[in-house]
Amino acid sequence: MTKSTDIRVDTWDAGIDFPIFDAKTRSLKKAVLGAAGGVIGANNSKTVVVEALRDINLHLEHGARVGLVGHNGAGKSTLLRLLAGIYEPTQGACRVQGRVAPVFDLGVGMDPEISGYENIVIRGMFLGMSKREMLKKTDEIAEFSELGDYLNMPLRTYSTGMRVRLALGVVTSIDPEILILDEGIGAVDAEFMKKARTRLQALVERSGILVFASHSNEFLAQLCDRALWIDHGKVRMDGGIEEVVGAYEGPEAARSVRKVLADLEADKA
Numbered sequence: 001m002t003k004s005t006d007i008r009v010d011t012w013d014a015g016i017d018f019p020i021f022d023a024k025t026r027s028l029k030k031a032v033l034g035a036a037g038g039v040i041g042a043n044n045s046k047t048v049v050v051e052a053l054r055d056i057n058l059h060l061e062h063g064a065r066v067g068l069v070g071h072n073g074a075g076k077s078t079l080l081r082l083l084a085g086i087y088e089p090t091q092g093a094c095r096v097q098g099r100v101a102p103v104f105d106l107g108v109g110m111d112p113e114i115s116g117y118e119n120i121v122i123r124g125m126f127l128g129m130s131k132r133e134m135l136k137k138t139d140e141i142a143e144f145s146e147l148g149d150y151l152n153m154p155l156r157t158y159s160t161g162m163r164v165r166l167a168l169g170v171v172t173s174i175d176p177e178i179l180i181l182d183e184g185i186g187a188v189d190a191e192f193m194k195k196a197r198t199r200l201q202a203l204v205e206r207s208g209i210l211v212f213a214s215h216s217n218e219f220l221a222q223l224c225d226r227a228l229w230i231d232h233g234k235v236r237m238d239g240g241i242e243e244v245v246g247a248y249e250g251p252e253a254a255r256s257v258r259k260v261l262a263d264l265e266a267d268k269a
């Protein structure tokens, strides 16, 4: 375990370019910058590059709860991958101190041929937990998932929703120092999602650092207190969640964030 004061993520003028070797340069020259996607340019050797991230300076300490908002292709997932240590910056630098649990796709690391019980352990180990820790958590994950005897059956016999239940049970059981969450948590029935949200909130509370990309303002307001607006690979705005969502999406969206925050306060009281 890293001491909580040592858990941190720093980037200094970090940028990421994706070289695209098979792009047709000629037709791209005429392209104008659309609302979606990173900037398309060319490097010194005239290869087309997508400038997915530029000039990212972030200094996140224990307790940071940061949401990412922005258009499709703005760079949110790329930033999450940079902060998770999955991508190296192609410019500047990035330093991650602490054990990272990257949750990009709920189903990643699940094996269709082994049982639900076995998958609980394997998936947890992918997220940085030990086998022994996962075995201790198996009963409560089984209870949460409500999958009963299915947990002894191979995963390939599960429906999509059943798989999500299991994956959500595992993901929300871990004890991460740095939790990197991409959205896409949602293919379950409303009643179950309510139960999952309570667990997700508890997960965030015991995480050192959270960075969460989502198009759901309600979800962002529930889990984060700060937001970054990512636009064409840059941080366009950094501030309180209500302020940033309001600037990005307008007063109606800010109002709905305010309502979620007020409901959370009322629940606490």
Ligand SMILES: Nc1ncnc2c1ncn2[C@@H]1O[C@H](COP(=O)(O)OP(=O)(O)OP(=O)(O)O)[C@@H](O)[C@H]1O
Residues within 6 Å of the ligand: 018, 036, 037, 038, 039, 050, 051, 052, 070, 071, 072, 073, 074, 075, 076, 077, 078, 079
């Ligand atoms: N592996 C890759 N190769 C080339 N370009 C990529 C790659 N991954 C992302 N990009 C480009 O980088 C830019 C940022 O993409 P990214 O997936 O980070 O956006 P995003 O904000 O997460 O979008 P969304 O909300 O649609 O998920 C886009 O222009 C995308 O086309």
